[in-house]
Amino acid sequence: MSGNNVSHSNVKTKRRFLPNLFTKRFFIPETNQWVTLKVSNHALRTIDKKGLYEYLKELNAKGVDTGVKL
Numbered sequence: 358m359s360g361n362n363v364s365h366s367n368v369k370t371k372r373r374f375l376p377n378l379f380t381k382r383f384f385i386p387e388t389n390q391w392v393t394l395k396v397s398n399h400a401l402r403t404i405d406k407k408g409l410y411e412y413l414k415e416l417n418a419k420g421v422d423t424g425v426k427l
Contacts (some may be wrong), residue, residue, distance in 0.1 A: 358373070358374040359371060359372065359374065360372055360373075360374060360416050366384050370413055374408070376397050377397055377398050378395050379395070379396055379397070379401070380393060380394075380398065381393070381394060381395075381396055381401070383404070383409050385409055385410055385413075385417070385425075386410075387410045388410075388427065392424075392425050394423065394425075400412075413427060414424055415421060
């Protein structure tokens, strides 16, 4: 997403809004493997709620490439 920085004198310069991503390692006990994923804060909350294995299965069903073999 992009937008403008607006100064006090109302001069506009381009800026970008970047997602809040974290590189995080997770352990999947169902497959007994470690995976490294780049996830947002929203995804971390969803993983806490549903569990990592269920979340990855749901993403694979949607066709999102997570790079994890289930």
